[in-house]
Amino acid sequence: MSMTESKKIVYVIQELPGTKAGAPKINIMSAKRHGEFKFLLPEFSQIIFSPGPLIFKLRNLLKITLQKIIYYLQVILQL
16 A cells, blocks of 8 residues: 555544444444544543643644644655
């Protein structure tokens, strides 16, 4: 698989409610045509009640993702 054929990823901030029970309450399957799902936070993350640790985790994930984007752009543009 070359760099231009790499797997596309659809980032989803949090697993959907009902995922653990096997019956998600929201259907996002139409987004699957754009790539594989990558859930950043587990289903029961308390985003509203304790945002500090989650913001820290999301910042780190965003940093890693941006580094990958920059790398692939450099490869594509041959910098």
